[in-house]
Amino acid sequence: MRFLNFFLIAFGLFFTNVFYGQSVQDLQKKYSGKFNWEASKGILKFDTSGEINFEEKGTKYFIWDVPSEVKEIIIAKNTTVNGGFHTQDDCIISGENRKTSVVYGTEIQSWPQKNNIKAATISSFEAHNGTLIIQNITSLNPRSFHVRGLSAVVHLKDADFIDTRGGSGNHSDGIAAGDGSTVDNCYFETGDDVIKVYNDITVTNTTINMVQNAVPIQLGWGDYPDGAVGTFKNLTIIGNSGRGNPNGSNAIIVGRSGKYTVTINIDGLTIDNPSASIINLFDDKNDGIFEKTLKGTLKNVEVKNIKRYSVQQNGIDELELFDTTGSKISKDF
Incomplete structure (x- = not known):
C-alpha cells in the first residue's frame, strides 16, 4: 500500500509538471x-491586441494555463490582452509600457455572481508554484481577483491594478500570495481587499486609492493569517471612499473574520482620505470574546485628512502610531 501511495504521488507530480497548461501551439489557435x-529563450511576446478564448474551459475560457517552457511573457506597448495567466513554474510577465501594456478583463460589474462562479476561483494572474514576477504593466477591470499566489511567491513591481467599473461586488482584490512576496512602486485603484496580509509580505513605495469598497490592508477572513507580518515602507493612502461597513x-486596516494575530509595521505612511478610519476589527460572534490581535508600529505617519481612528474596535489593538517627529499619536480622534 505504501508503494502504491508513493507511486500515485510520484505520478501526480509527473503529471502536474509535464502536462500542466495549454501549449504555445494551443494558444496560437485560441x-x-x-x-x-x-x-x-522561452519568451512569448504579444505583438497586437486580442482575446484569449479556450471555449472548452467554460467560464474560465479566458485563462491561459502557461506551460513550463514559457519563461517570460511580454506585452507590447499599445497592446491589450483580454485574458488571464496562470503559472506553475517561474515566470516573468512584463509590459513594454506601464500604461499601455494592458491585461484586461471586462466592463461587467459583479462578473462572478452573474456567471455563477465562486470569486476566489477566478483571477487575472495566478501562481500555483514557482515564483511569478509581474512588472511594468496595467491590470484593468479583472473578472475577479487581480493577483493570487496561493502558496507561491509573487513580486509586483512598477505596475497598476485598476477597477474603473464602480460598485461593491466586483471582487477585484489586489494581491494575496505566499511568504516572501513583495510589492514595489505600484498603484492600486480597485474595489476590494488590496494587500492581503495572509502571509509575510513587503510593500514599498506604493499608493492605494480608496475607491468604493476598497480595503487597503486586509488581515483575513479566516484563521489562516495567524502569525503573518506585513512590512510597509512609504505607503500613500488617498481617495474619499472605501468599504463603508459599518x-x-x-x-485602512481591517480584520474581518477568523482567529489570528497579525503584525503590521509601516515606516512612512501618508493618509489623505477625509472619510477614512485607521482600523476595523470585527468580533465574529458579537459575544465580546475577541478573536483578533493586531500588533505593530506605524511610524513617520503624516495625516493630511482622516475622519476617525475606528468605529469597529472589537479586537485587541496593540498598534502604536508615531508622527514624522517621532511623537506618539493618540488614538482618541
Missing part, C-alpha cells in the same frame, strides 16, 4: 491577435 514565440467607516 488568441485572436498576434504573438511571437522564441522557443530557444457606519461609513472606510477603514
Whole structure:
C-alpha cells in the first residue's frame, strides 16, 4: 500500500509538471491577435491586441494555463490582452509600457455572481508554484481577483491594478500570495481587499486609492493569517471612499473574520482620505470574546485628512502610531 501511495504521488507530480497548461501551439489557435514565440529563450511576446478564448474551459475560457517552457511573457506597448495567466513554474510577465501594456478583463460589474462562479476561483494572474514576477504593466477591470499566489511567491513591481467599473461586488482584490512576496512602486485603484496580509509580505513605495469598497490592508477572513507580518515602507493612502461597513467607516486596516494575530509595521505612511478610519476589527460572534490581535508600529505617519481612528474596535489593538517627529499619536480622534 505504501508503494502504491508513493507511486500515485510520484505520478501526480509527473503529471502536474509535464502536462500542466495549454501549449504555445494551443494558444496560437485560441488568441485572436498576434504573438511571437522564441522557443530557444522561452519568451512569448504579444505583438497586437486580442482575446484569449479556450471555449472548452467554460467560464474560465479566458485563462491561459502557461506551460513550463514559457519563461517570460511580454506585452507590447499599445497592446491589450483580454485574458488571464496562470503559472506553475517561474515566470516573468512584463509590459513594454506601464500604461499601455494592458491585461484586461471586462466592463461587467459583479462578473462572478452573474456567471455563477465562486470569486476566489477566478483571477487575472495566478501562481500555483514557482515564483511569478509581474512588472511594468496595467491590470484593468479583472473578472475577479487581480493577483493570487496561493502558496507561491509573487513580486509586483512598477505596475497598476485598476477597477474603473464602480460598485461593491466586483471582487477585484489586489494581491494575496505566499511568504516572501513583495510589492514595489505600484498603484492600486480597485474595489476590494488590496494587500492581503495572509502571509509575510513587503510593500514599498506604493499608493492605494480608496475607491468604493476598497480595503487597503486586509488581515483575513479566516484563521489562516495567524502569525503573518506585513512590512510597509512609504505607503500613500488617498481617495474619499472605501468599504463603508459599518457606519461609513472606510477603514485602512481591517480584520474581518477568523482567529489570528497579525503584525503590521509601516515606516512612512501618508493618509489623505477625509472619510477614512485607521482600523476595523470585527468580533465574529458579537459575544465580546475577541478573536483578533493586531500588533505593530506605524511610524513617520503624516495625516493630511482622516475622519476617525475606528468605529469597529472589537479586537485587541496593540498598534502604536508615531508622527514624522517621532511623537506618539493618540488614538482618541
